[in-house]
Amino acid sequence: MATTEQYVGQPMLRKEDAPLLAGQGTFVDNQTMAGMVWMELVRPPYVHATVDAIDTSAAAAMPGVIAVLTAADLEDAFPGGLPMVWPITEDIKLPTHWPLTKDRVRFAGDAVAVVVAETRAQAADAAEVVMVEATELPIVLDLEEAAKDEVVLHEDLGTNVVVHWSHGGAGDQSVFESAPVIVQERYEQPRLIPNAIEGRGCLAYGIPAAGEYTLISATQIPHILRVGLSLATGIPQAKLRVIAPDVGGAFGSKLNVYAEEALALALARHLRRPVKWIEDRGENYVATTHGRGVLHDCTLAGTEDGKILGMKFVELADMGAYFQLLTPGIPELGGWVYMGPYAPDAYWYEFRGIMTNATPTDAYRGAGRPEATYVVERLVDAFARRIGKDPAEVRRMNLHPPFTEATASIMGLQVDSGDYEPAFDRALEMADYSQMRKEQAARRESGDVKQIGIGLSSYIEMCGLAPSNILGALRYVAGGWDAAEIECRPFGQIVVRTGTSPHGQGQETAWSQIVADGLGVSPDDVEVLHGDTSVTRLGMDTYGSRSVSVGGEALRRAVEKVKEKARTIAAHELEVAEDDLEWSDGAYRVKGVPDKARTIPDLATSAWTAHALPEGVEPALEGTAVFDPPNFTWPAGTHVCIVEVDTETGKTDILRYVAVDDCGTVINPMIVDGQVHGGIAQGIAEALYEEALYDEHGNLTTSSMTQYLIPSAMEIPRMELDRTETPSTTNGLGVKGIGEAGTIASPPAVVNAVVDAVSHLGVTEVGKPASPERVWRAIQDARGGDA
Amino acid sequence: MIPAPFDYVRAGSVEDAIEALVSREDAKLLAGGHSLLPAMRLRVARPATLVDIGRLSDLSYVRADGDGVAIGALTRHHDVAASEALQEMCPIVPYAAGQIGDPQVRHLGTIGGSVAHGDPAGDMPSVLMALDATFVARGPSGERTIAADAFFTSLFQTALAPDEVLTEIRVPRAADGWAYLKFNRRAQDWALVGVAAVRSNGGARVGLTNMGLTPLRATGVEDALNGGADPATAAVRADEGTAPPSDAFGSAEYRRELVKVLVRRALEEAMA
């Protein structure tokens, strides 16, 4: 059906919902195959140890057991270790990372053997009786301790300090010594466990005689995973298909090439049976990548009246025990936003990546940018406190002036567009900022047990990963493009194949809206396929808020290609020159004779029958576009959090949360709001609840969802959202990306609010997460200081 | 995770259950399963036999009992929370039952199960301590009653013998002034610290959740109140005799200070 309705910008309900609501999702654990066997990993008895001997005989004799294998048994299965694709410096030290460790374990998830059995319970039973003789070694978890190299994880590397990356600085560095006001702060950000509600899992199977294999995996990167697993297992890419079925959330934790995926494939090849592995939650906490885990020393140079002259950050970043896919590159991703939405004259950022006896870190919603934004926005508040000014006033006077064309920033990259003040003003207006300050003053005056705090966070982030030439300059081994194919089937249906790999972000809906507008059809007639390397040949998957600004723009360009070909056919059929046609009301129409028209469905049918195509025009109406973005995109915004802190117990309640974001043009406001809600909730979790904690043996004490505090609907407040729209100049859609903004903006807004609530008591720092005990302790310390 | 294998016996009566406990090695009672099954899934608990008493519907009741209320051990938290008899006679019990876990947990978990588990972080044990509740147990040699003060003996340990079944909990009328303050970081969590206060004879009885190896009475506070101290003054003694844990939720030091604040607030509420 041709239609002229406008869909982009509308809150169209999602096409993805029906099967998920009916309990008919295709999550990997819902899939089963004849002859399928279960894989279970044997995790090590200690966090850091030499492996002296492994006795598999008892396990092998257990009911239903098919195989118990160690690294030695799988020597030939893996021509290469697990890939790391971002060696960010020339002299980075690269630890080898095998799917099963050989003679040493370095973290709690470092598997030493693998059991395969007929049922999942049998595999678990047998894994318990694999006897591992190991000699415990001293552990190191603290970053500054690890940097001393008294305990070295990888002896062949000689040090735990495996990478040092420096931005190199910009502007006159002398301000960090000579400015009238120098604020120096240290901020620690603990490790976080991503906690997609679906853990990881995979199912590997094949036609061994043909050497062909398929992996169904809970992954957000089927295309990248295929390349990585081909390198790890030696299965040629042409013989390896990766399918991402419905995926139950990821947040960066499924943006990887994991040991279990390589093992399942290798075992399917070795045993000639389908092999399934489903992660337990306890296993997820040690074997799936963590996020954050950084320590920043920060310097802000400014003037007494509030002008920010320079911002400088020196970071230690916890890499964990090995590099996973992107580990060393994550801090660097933040390295381009340490100026925030401000315009300092001097900039410095560097970090050292440190190996520790803990789970490897990698991307977690925001990846580098939340870490950066947290310290920037905490530091701006510290500056405002120092000079005795309102933090809102300090922010406003330092906001970068508006610009609509790509403009060079102090950190060295071009920012696509930006207009920060309208969002800032709107957020303060929605929060009723000045009234809240009055209420705060009244509470302080009355000495109420419960005090009010107001926290601000203004941010800029870098999305739309990424221009391939910049990635190359940054030593990332792949490109940052994405692809879309449009196939106009006869009689009206349109099939779209996208190289992005959505897992909750609603791209089947948003992509249908883009195509519907572009081709003058109903979104119901657009079928969006994704997440299968045999269906979508070209793609770079979904992460880093890149899908709409790279994959969506590829789709827009594919639409243009389809229309170009369609126009040639239309002109031929209507017997006019192409220049005599115009696209209006969802069809090519002869100028001045609008009833003489051809719709895309008409032309798709003509191209399919191919009975009377113009000379030189190939049958089939389709278009493919691969888009390599010329620049990143740079969303921005301001969030305001208002809290009430019980000064006796230290407990914080969020009274209001206001967010005004600018993600450029909006394709589907309902989906954008949903992304912001979820992102803010994850940031609130980071600010008040979540942290990975370890005991003195390096064992995770927050080892399940009963100790690792994912907040529920009772802890997360109702959020109040608004937007400004500053179109990006990086792509034709004008979009910037919204998947991570909430998580990037919210942690400092919340923690700033908590500190603000008790600052009149002398508190200047609480730490993250701002748990009741941390708040209580900060108040006690401040009072002790007064006494 | 899947539990390690075990034998399963379904008891048709309390006597059946006692017989199974007597005759089988390492047998554990399964009521609602909400303390036991999570531990079995993590394989930190691996009983050889589970004796399922979940179908003994004659142990699910709430009824007036003299000047108090008798609660069958297999009464679910959901039914305790909704009991009109308890709301009238002893409202702290249904209130605290409604604070346990989440709705799904309350649909399966039982008052007897959470008491017999002896978890000092459970809400109901400290409430029952504050109420001076009585526990009725049946074993091979018949029935006996155990006072709350004598029931909880150590961490996850109670005065129940291995072959005894907890059948009933008796609470006195206590509707004149009460408070249960559960302090936790998330609604679904166990209490970081909890305080149960029940007004009595001009003073109050105070039970503490998660302040030691067992649920505790705040005897220092009670003594101070009996000596005429006001709540704020009495509350300062809230940590006397406690040995709170340090864990991911909070340190012992913090709990010792927090409990004082909560006791003061609970007393002010109960004695208002």
Add this chain to the structure above:
Amino acid sequence: MTAISVTVNGVRHEADVEPRTLLVYFLREHLGLTGTNVGCDTSSCGSCTIHVDGESVKSCTMLAVQADGRDLATIEGMAGEDGTMHPLQDAFHRNHGLQCGYCTPGMIMAAASYLQEHPSPTEEEVRESLEGNLCRCTGYQNIVQSIMDAAGQMSGASA
């Protein structure tokens, strides 16, 4: 092995199960009802919520043998026989109450049980009713809104 007989979404099933079989795996692996998901080991996340005799329970914290003789309902039984969505399913769709969809069956089953007892809840009560269900995508805002919307639809329909 222990013989059990359960009714699931109105259909009676008899089976021999290992006593250690968790109810959720019985549903998923023996009966092929994979709509009920598993998200944790500790009865925390609520993804596995189903109804037993009309009330919400976490099917990962119940043995299949405990369900013997009981009447169970899962997400697969929520829609009408003609495929018409249950008002909660419809409200989740209209209010964008799901993103990845993994926690969704548990959320819907928890809400359905709650609304039976509390047909006209406040927003705060709805939030409280979800304390045992975790979602990592939505920030709960649209889930709460979906349930409020469904409550209105359902009480309107029954009035």
